[in-house]
Amino acid sequence: MSKERFTTFFKDLQTTICSGLEMADGKGKFSSDQWEREEGGGGLTRVMTGGQVFEKAGVNFSAVHGQLNESIRKSLGIEASGFYATGVSIVIHPVSPHVPIIHMNVRYFELENGERWFGGGIDLTPHYIVEEDARFFHGILKDVCDKHSPSYYLKFREWADNYFFIPHRNETRGIGGIFFDRLKETDEFTIDQRFDFVKDVGNTFLKAYVPLVEKNKHKAFSKQEKNWQLLRRGRYVEFNLVYDKGTRFGLETNGRIESILMSLPELASWQYNVKPEPGSLEEHTAKLLKKGIFWV
Amino acid sequence: MSKERFTTFFKDLQTTICSGLEMADGKGKFSSDQWEREEGGGGLTRVMTGGQVFEKAGVNFSAVHGQLNESIRKSLGIEASGFYATGVSIVIHPVSPHVPIIHMNVRYFELENGERWFGGGIDLTPHYIVEEDARFFHGILKDVCDKHSPSYYLKFREWADNYFFIPHRNETRGIGGIFFDRLKETDEFTIDQRFDFVKDVGNTFLKAYVPLVEKNKHKAFSKQEKNWQLLRRGRYVEFNLVYDKGTRFGLETNGRIESILMSLPELASWQYNVKPEPGSLEEHTAKLLKKGIFWV
Numbered sequence: 001m002s003k004e005r006f007t008t009f010f011k012d013l014q015t016t017i018c019s020g021l022e023m024a025d026g027k028g029k030f031s032s033d034q035w036e037r038e039e040g041g042g043g044l045t046r047v048m049t050g051g052q053v054f055e056k057a058g059v060n061f062s063a064v065h066g067q068l069n070e071s072i073r074k075s076l077g078i079e080a081s082g083f084y085a086t087g088v089s090i091v092i093h094p095v096s097p098h099v100p101i102i103h104m105n106v107r108y109f110e111l112e113n114g115e116r117w118f119g120g121g122i123d124l125t126p127h128y129i130v131e132e133d134a135r136f137f138h139g140i141l142k143d144v145c146d147k148h149s150p151s152y153y154l155k156f157r158e159w160a161d162n163y164f165f166i167p168h169r170n171e172t173r174g175i176g177g178i179f180f181d182r183l184k185e186t187d188e189f190t191i192d193q194r195f196d197f198v199k200d201v202g203n204t205f206l207k208a209y210v211p212l213v214e215k216n217k218h219k220a221f222s223k224q225e226k227n228w229q230l231l232r233r234g235r236y237v238e239f240n241l242v243y244d245k246g247t248r249f250g251l252e253t254n255g256r257i258e259s260i261l262m263s264l265p266e267l268a269s270w271q272y273n274v275k276p277e278p279g280s281l282e283e284h285t286a287k288l289l290k291k292g293i294f295w296v
Numbered sequence: 297m298s299k300e301r302f303t304t305f306f307k308d309l310q311t312t313i314c315s316g317l318e319m320a321d322g323k324g325k326f327s328s329d330q331w332e333r334e335e336g337g338g339g340l341t342r343v344m345t346g347g348q349v350f351e352k353a354g355v356n357f358s359a360v361h362g363q364l365n366e367s368i369r370k371s372l373g374i375e376a377s378g379f380y381a382t383g384v385s386i387v388i389h390p391v392s393p394h395v396p397i398i399h400m401n402v403r404y405f406e407l408e409n410g411e412r413w414f415g416g417g418i419d420l421t422p423h424y425i426v427e428e429d430a431r432f433f434h435g436i437l438k439d440v441c442d443k444h445s446p447s448y449y450l451k452f453r454e455w456a457d458n459y460f461f462i463p464h465r466n467e468t469r470g471i472g473g474i475f476f477d478r479l480k481e482t483d484e485f486t487i488d489q490r491f492d493f494v495k496d497v498g499n500t501f502l503k504a505y506v507p508l509v510e511k512n513k514h515k516a517f518s519k520q521e522k523n524w525q526l527l528r529r530g531r532y533v534e535f536n537l538v539y540d541k542g543t544r545f546g547l548e549t550n551g552r553i554e555s556i557l558m559s560l561p562e563l564a565s566w567q568y569n570v571k572p573e574p575g576s577l578e579e580h581t582a583k584l585l586k587k588g589i590f591w592v
Binding site: 168248268272 | 327329343345352354463464465526530533534537538544547550553554557558560561562563564565566567568569
């Protein structure tokens with residue numbers, strides 16, 4: 001059955017990505033926590049802490065099923081209650097402020113009435129935006145999208161711009177990426193074509209991220225740059241706790257808290273009314289945290 | 297007019313509390329930021345950072361007016377749109393894990409249709425719960441309440457238990473305190489009697505907190521205790537960003553972000569799946585983070 005194939009892909013993707021990240025780190029290893037969900041299904045949470053490159057990296061796989069309650073059905077705008085959901089979620093907080101935070105989620109959702117779709121996204125949050133790196137990252141995402149549909153990249157990068165946005169700060173979380181949801185079978189696409197796209201997105205993760213890690217991980221950084229990183233992580237926390245739909249869905253549905261909140265950084269900082277100095281690299285980054293930048 | 301008297305009290309309360317906290321700190325001073333709100337009114341935000349006792353202390357006064365939009369009227373369950381609101385909000389994050397975090401808010405709200413009420417609360421979040429200190433804190437709050445009505449303390453402490461609660465962690469934020477809202481004029485109470493109560497709550501802040509600061513500020517602490525403090529601060533961030541009505545109201549109504557989020561700590565930490573060691577002081581505290589404890 002399709003859902004077994006999709007599930008197996010996500011499970012294997014987790015293994016591949018953890019191995020790739022361990023290699024990029026050179027020292028840190030992922031722990032494994034298998035967990036079960038009372039209402040049905042479970043997952044495998046893998047976390048690396050204290051790596052030499054990655055301070056905290058979480059790669060979560062889950063495959064859960066059960067009944068959606070009314071309030072969730074309402075907020076998702078769906079009628080059937082029996083569901084199956086599987087996917088992989090990743091957030092990585094590196095040690096160095098010169099290595100960007102990355103997030104990816106790829107998921108499959110199926111209802112008892114036969115409706116089914118893929119969703120996901122991948123976005124980059126550099127503490128310091130480097131234009132060359134931003135172009136590289138978006139270039140890779142564009143290539144993946146273009147392979148599957150000429151309309152994907154433009155649509156999904158705009159979706160990411162709008163999704164990874166912090167209204168109360170009037171700034172984007174980072175340089176965006178792609179975001180998509182409800183990719184169903186249509187006249188244009190079979191479910192397997194949607195799956196092929198999501199597979200390619202998942203398989204792109206290491207190709208899009210590891211080169212940026214390798215390029216930047218040996219750069220020295222100052223105390224001031226570390227402090228800026230902690231402030232940017234504070235914004236990351238604000239986004240995840242206030243706006244991120246996956247996080248809030250998890251909190252409201254009694255999900256496994258430690259797996260949901262493994263996206264939060266080991267350390268984050270809030271300081272009153274910080275204004276980057278004119279002409280500084282911090283100000284340069286702050287100015288680029290806006291929607292509508294076409295990196296490629 | 298009443299509202300001027302109430303406003304003046306809040307403004308003076310801010311000054312008194314900042315002076316008291318500067319004295320308790322012995323080194324740190326409060327900065328002052330006067331700000332205006334485009335839609336009407338403004339405030340004075342006072343922040344101390346880098347004190348020897350207080351790492352980050354925010355004491356905010358505001359007096360704002362304008363029109364409430366429909367979505368806020370709906371969520372507040374009120375019909376009139378013209379409003380005036382004034383009050384003082386305080387959150388203090390000390391350097392030492394042995395000195396508790398404290399929060400207080402006292403406020404007055406008035407609608408164009410003549411409806412008006414007081415609200416507020418004061419609650420303590422020790423990183424390490426010390427029973428003697430918890431009894432002292434609640435004893436003072438009970439005395440203040442009892443002076444004004446025999447029903448206040450029981451009602452308002454239960455309200456605090458339910459309000460300062462983190463459902464996704466199934467734990468209270470700290471040892472609670474009192475919380476109250478919509479204290480209107482009734483057959484039993486005039487608006488001035490409500491005001492007298494709120495005045496007493498405000499004036500109790502230093503009496504309830506400074507002795508706990510003095511008692512604990514010189515205690516040595518270990519790296520492990522500091523780490524536990526950072527984790528508890530993480531929970532504080534979770535509460536404020538996910539559940540706190542004042543914070544969310546501010547974020548949704550385009551409030552002054554830096555004044556709203558000054559409640560967040562200078563540093564906070566999230567670590568995967570931390571379980572306090574059996575028999576440790578951390579476990580002792582974790583076990584007391586629940587509703588329904590009657591400290592006095």
